[in-house]
Amino acid sequence: TRSRIISQRGKYQDWEFDVNLPVERQIDWLIERYEKAGAVVFITYPTNAVLISQSILESGRELNFMKRVGLISESFDADQRACIQRAFPNALIWTTYSAVEFGLIAGQCPHEPQFHHIMNDCFRVEVLDDHDEPCPEGETGRVIITDYFNERTPLIRYELGDPAVLGTCPCGIIPYPAFSEILGKVRGALKHRSGQRVPFAQLLGWLREIPGIKQF
8 A cells, every 4th residue: 555644534545645645745745634524633654744844834835723733653853743733733743653464553742742641451562672671761662572462373572673762741631651752763873983773763852963065
């Protein structure tokens, strides 16, 4: 299947849109969906949402009708969030953590957006160090998942290849464990001379701040 932007309402042919089309056309489509069907929510990848947001800010167009922007499938950092929030000032920005092998693993806390609560009824999630020992809260480790939901071919202690950090969400409302940081795939990383891997999600912020870099 092809990648899509997804709005809130409409028939199947209407509420999906190809993200490979020019950014300006995607913005036109969001406005058309609002005018025709009252759509005020869309879901896409963080990288695509940033391109849309940058175009909106540069052109001076306003999409203040948008109430929610959902971001899926990619790692997401604070700079990206700030850019999208400026372009969609009235929208709630929410993110999820998922994998092809398991589906939805964790969802953003509505009270403390930095944290993502783990779907503890469906999975056992461990964060382990290089010696296969549990990482304490605040320490980056490897995400390991055991699937409770798949009764046909369960995956037991399956390593996703994602580094993440466990933390206790201060919301005190949702009784599930949480990630305080999700760093994305380890394959998008540089290796420090100490042997430690630096995930691409952390590199993004640093690269953006180097004067003279226009694209990377």
